[in-house]
Amino acid sequence: xxxxxxxxxxxxxxxxxxxxxxxxxxxxxxxxxxxxxxxxxxxxxxxxxxxxxxxxxxxxxxxxxxxxxxxxxxxxxxxxxxxxxxxxxxxxxxxxxxxxxxxxxxxxxxxxxxxxxxxxxxxxxxxxxxxxxxxxxxxxxxxxxxxxxxxxxxxxxxxxxxxxxxxxxxxxxxxxxxxxxxxxxxxxxxxxxxxxxxxxxxxxxxxxxxxxxxxxxxxxxxxxxxxxxxxxxxxxxxxxxxxxxxxxxxxxxxxxxxxxxxxxxxxxxxxxxxxxxxxxxxxxxxxxxxxxxxxxxxxxxxxxxxxxxxxxxxxxxxxxxxxxxxxxxxxxxxxxxxxxxxxxxxxxxxx
Amino acid sequence: xxxxxxxxxxxxxxxxxxxxxxxxxxxxxxxxxxxxxxxxxxxxxxxxxxxxxxxxxxxxxxxxxxxxxxxxxxxxxxxxxxxxxxxxxxxxxxxxxxxxxxxxxxxxxxxxxxxxxxxxxxxxxxxxxxxxxxxxxxxxxxxxxxxxxxxxxxxxxxxxxxxxxxxxxxxxxxxxxxxxxxxxxxxxxxxxxxxxxxxxxxxxxxxxxxxxxxxxxxxxxxxxxxxxxxxxxxxxxxxxxxxxxxxxxxxxxxxxxxxxxxxxxxxxxxxxxxxxxxxxxxxxxxxxxxxxxxxxxxxxxxxxxxxxxxxxxxxxxxxxxxxxxxxxxxxxxxxxxxxxxxxxxxxxxxxxxxxxxxxxxxxxxxxxxxxxxxxxxxxxxxxxxxxxxxxxxxxxxxxxxxxxxxxxxxxxxxxxxxxxxxxxxxxxxxxxxxxxxxxxxxxxxxxxxxxxxxxxxxxxxxxxxxxxxxxxxxxxxxxxxxxxxxxxxxxxxxxxxxxxxxxxxxxxxxxxxxxxxxxxxxxxxxxxxxxxxxxxx
Numbered sequence: 001x002x003x004x005x006x007x008x009x010x011x012x013x014x015x016x017x018x019x020x021x022x023x024x025x026x027x028x029x030x031x032x033x034x035x036x037x038x039x040x041x042x043x044x045x046x047x048x049x050x051x052x053x054x055x056x057x058x059x060x061x062x063x064x065x066x067x068x069x070x071x072x073x074x075x076x077x078x079x080x081x082x083x084x085x086x087x088x089x090x091x092x093x094x095x096x097x098x099x100x101x102x103x104x105x106x107x108x109x110x111x112x113x114x115x116x117x118x119x120x121x122x123x124x125x126x127x128x129x130x131x132x133x134x135x136x137x138x139x140x141x142x143x144x145x146x147x148x149x150x151x152x153x154x155x156x157x158x159x160x161x162x163x164x165x166x167x168x169x170x171x172x173x174x175x176x177x178x179x180x181x182x183x184x185x186x187x188x189x190x191x192x193x194x195x196x197x198x199x200x201x202x203x204x205x206x207x208x209x210x211x212x213x214x215x216x217x218x219x220x221x222x223x224x225x226x227x228x229x230x231x232x233x234x235x236x237x238x239x240x241x242x243x244x245x246x247x248x249x250x251x252x253x254x255x256x257x258x259x260x261x262x263x264x265x266x267x268x269x270x271x272x273x274x275x276x277x278x279x280x281x282x283x284x285x286x287x288x289x290x291x292x293x294x295x296x297x298x299x300x301x302x303x304x305x306x307x308x309x310x311x312x313x314x315x316x317x318x319x320x321x322x323x324x325x326x327x328x329x330x331x332x333x334x335x336x337x338x339x340x341x342x343x344x345x346x347x348x349x350x351x
Numbered sequence: 352x353x354x355x356x357x358x359x360x361x362x363x364x365x366x367x368x369x370x371x372x373x374x375x376x377x378x379x380x381x382x383x384x385x386x387x388x389x390x391x392x393x394x395x396x397x398x399x400x401x402x403x404x405x406x407x408x409x410x411x412x413x414x415x416x417x418x419x420x421x422x423x424x425x426x427x428x429x430x431x432x433x434x435x436x437x438x439x440x441x442x443x444x445x446x447x448x449x450x451x452x453x454x455x456x457x458x459x460x461x462x463x464x465x466x467x468x469x470x471x472x473x474x475x476x477x478x479x480x481x482x483x484x485x486x487x488x489x490x491x492x493x494x495x496x497x498x499x500x501x502x503x504x505x506x507x508x509x510x511x512x513x514x515x516x517x518x519x520x521x522x523x524x525x526x527x528x529x530x531x532x533x534x535x536x537x538x539x540x541x542x543x544x545x546x547x548x549x550x551x552x553x554x555x556x557x558x559x560x561x562x563x564x565x566x567x568x569x570x571x572x573x574x575x576x577x578x579x580x581x582x583x584x585x586x587x588x589x590x591x592x593x594x595x596x597x598x599x600x601x602x603x604x605x606x607x608x609x610x611x612x613x614x615x616x617x618x619x620x621x622x623x624x625x626x627x628x629x630x631x632x633x634x635x636x637x638x639x640x641x642x643x644x645x646x647x648x649x650x651x652x653x654x655x656x657x658x659x660x661x662x663x664x665x666x667x668x669x670x671x672x673x674x675x676x677x678x679x680x681x682x683x684x685x686x687x688x689x690x691x692x693x694x695x696x697x698x699x700x701x702x703x704x705x706x707x708x709x710x711x712x713x714x715x716x717x718x719x720x721x722x723x724x725x726x727x728x729x730x731x732x733x734x735x736x737x738x739x740x741x742x743x744x745x746x747x748x749x750x751x752x753x754x755x756x757x758x759x760x761x762x763x764x765x766x767x768x769x770x771x772x773x774x775x776x777x778x779x780x781x782x783x784x785x786x787x788x789x790x791x792x793x794x795x796x797x798x799x800x801x802x803x804x805x806x807x808x809x810x811x812x813x814x815x816x817x818x819x820x821x822x823x824x825x826x827x828x829x830x831x832x833x834x835x836x837x838x839x840x841x842x843x844x845x846x847x848x849x850x851x852x853x854x855x856x857x858x859x860x861x862x863x864x865x866x867x868x869x870x871x872x873x874x875x876x877x878x879x880x881x882x883x884x885x886x887x888x
Binding site: 139278314324326 | 823871
């Protein structure tokens with residue numbers, strides 16, 4: 001009963017109260033879009049939780065996969081938003097490119113773009129994961145290597161020659177699938193879509209971690225060697241969960257793109273990935289609820305503090321990192337559970 | 352309309368006046384100078400023309416002072432002061448330093464019409480500039496613009512020249528003029544001269560010469576091509592050496608940063624993401640010491656600030672490290688992934704702190720003794736500051752080695768690194784060793800930061816640029832291995848510079864990363880893994 005309360009509250013607030021507020025004019029559409037964006041980030045956080053919270057692999061590439069999804073969608077939107085008679089995005093024209101680069105061509109079609117935006121990060125994660133896990137590189141080494149890869153990809157995406165818009169990224173869109181992005185009903189639709197996606201992916205992850213596969217992941221986290229000794233193919237499990245996490249992040253990125261209207265390499269640097277990890281850590285690692293709660297709370301805090309006290313945000317974020325690691329090993333969700341237990345035991349004693 | 356006519360009339364008058372003055376007669380130079388100094392308006396133009404037609408070396412300093420608007424008169428003598436110099440020089444009849452009382456100086460200004468009269472000479476006047484690099488530059492300018500009639504004049508200037516670089520530039524100018532001329536004898540003379548003494552700066556004139564003779568069949572063409580080949584191959588060698596050298600100096604900075612990182616990780620299993628910030632703290636310590644020297648100590652002591660800040664950087668960074676260890680890291684030993692997150696938070700706080708206190712960009716002035724460099728051969732210079740960094744690293748590594756392998760403290764550190772619980776049970780105070788090691792490691796980073804002020808600006812996030820690279824050094828070298836760290840730091844430094852030379856910086860980095868990636872396929876535990884097997888849980 002208690003366990004389900006948080007879901008009910010979540011659904012009540014975001015699927016019922018917010019839309020009602022919007023239709024009655026109490027909640028401005030921009031608030032909804034903001035929450036829609038948070039949902040996308042929460043989706044990516046779910047991926048982090050699967051990889052880190054459940055399997056114990058600290059990956060620093062989650063923001064990269066998120067951005068790959070966003071870039072895929074961005075490429076489609078760039079091409080579909082070209083004005084009549086123009087065949088190349090303007091930044092390519094400025095760089096004296098005469099022909100659309102080959103990897104842009106399939107993104108002209110929405111269904112191809114949709115599939116590729118998920119597949120490319122998945123395959124990338126698969127290849128990367130295979131080579132790393134095969135040699136049992138894990139823990140700190142894994143973190144450092146993925147961090148370096150994130151840095152290298154950030155540098156590559158920032159170049160003009162890679163034809164991805166350089167440091168300015170992809171931006172300036174008016175339409176998405178023929179809908180006007182400035183239209184409030186389109187914005188509302190995207191909000192609902194993000195909420196649905198979050199719900200669906202949550203449900204999928206829930207099934208995953210409660211399946212035999214999920215149990216194996218937890219076992220790998222707790223004792224990798226023993227799993228190997230009992231003839232589980234740890235490498236396969238690790239690669240699989242790494243790919244699943246990457247594709248989940250990519251879905252988040254794809255939904256994020258039409259709602260913010262801009263994607264830059266700045267979203268995929270090392271700091272972005274570490275921040276995603278701290279969302280999960282603060283919310284509560286190893287609990288799917290924790291990932292969502294952490295992502296929502298920290299992004300809300302970011303929005304609030306950067307408007308109220310811009311210079312203090314880094315202090316607060318840094319402080320949260322330290323406090324979470326030192327005092328909240330189980331995150332907010334764990335803290336709530338602990339307090340509940342305490343209350344219960346007091347209640348039991350007095351009774 | 353009226354205005355336009357009057358301007359036209361004025362223009363006509365100028366033109367006519369100018370054509371008349373071209374035929375002006377000669378006036379003694381001393382008179383000319385006097386007229387100029389007293390600004391005798393009626394004769395100014397006449398005198399200026401006379402100076403130009405006379406074209407006397409003795410008047411060049413005076414003319415350049417007029418053109419650059421830095422002519423003064425002091426007790427009847429013409430005086431000037433060159434930009435970036437504190438001394439005053441008398442300009443006529445001889446260029447020499449002179450002591451003046453500032454209040455008795457008065458500036459002499461000339462209208463544009465007079466100054467532009469000297470434009471014909473502008474190329475030549477700086478040939479007698481007191482600053483040797485300006486002289487060198489103006490000799491070089493003759494390489495492309497000089498004509499055969501300039502040669503005698505340039506040769507005459509060579510007689511009094513003492514600086515080797517300037518003499519070289521003068522030779523280059525003369526050779527270039529000869530090469531560009533149509534005189535085969537002179538051209539051959541140049542070629543034989545160049546065959547004997549190679550000069551890398553002669554590449555462009557030689558290329559011009561070859562292009563000019565493209566369709567003819569002179570024997571000089573082949574000789575010139577041979578010389579060009581030699582020059583090019585030499586330039587390539589020099590480039591390689593230069594890149595190797597900057598690679599080693601980059602590697603030595605990486606080494607200083609990674610050394611502490613590796614020791615700390617080996618000892619406590621702590622990934623210290625805030626290690627880069629101790630580099631930053633070291634750099635800001637140097638900056639603060641500099642400001643202190645500027646504010647409170649006599650000016651003649653200023654050059655000492657850097658030497659004072661080196662040990663201070665070590666101590667200050669070390670103390671910060673100790674503080675961070677006591678507050679945060681102490682709780683995270685043997686929890687590497689958590690320590691990574693926690694120390695990342697620490698680094699965010701430290702960066703923002705530095706930004707609040709010091710602002711965005713500051714710089715430290717290098718001490719005089721480290722400016723310049725050793726000229727190994729023509730075109731190859733090894734800057735002193737980079738040499739110093741390499742030397743400093745060498746000293747620090749040796750010190751670390753002695754502490755690590757020859758001292759009692761080192762013995763204990765190695766014991767704790769190998770087996771924490773066993774050391775504790777044998778009476779080693781593990782906590783004290785942890786703190787001391789952290790102090791040493793952070794101090795090394797601080798010294799690295801102090802050294803980095805010699806080659807770059809001081810910015811709040813300067814540590815971040817090095818942190819990922821130095822972690823890669825640790826991974827490649829093998830955790831907690833001194834020798835592995837040294838080899839991998841130097842190797843990565845050199846490789847990244849070499850790749851930067853062949854490809855662009857970004858691609859160089861990506862290629863390097865791929866190499867590391869495949870290296871770890873063969874040596875997942877780094878260059879020098881621990882021997883034997885042990886289970887991790």
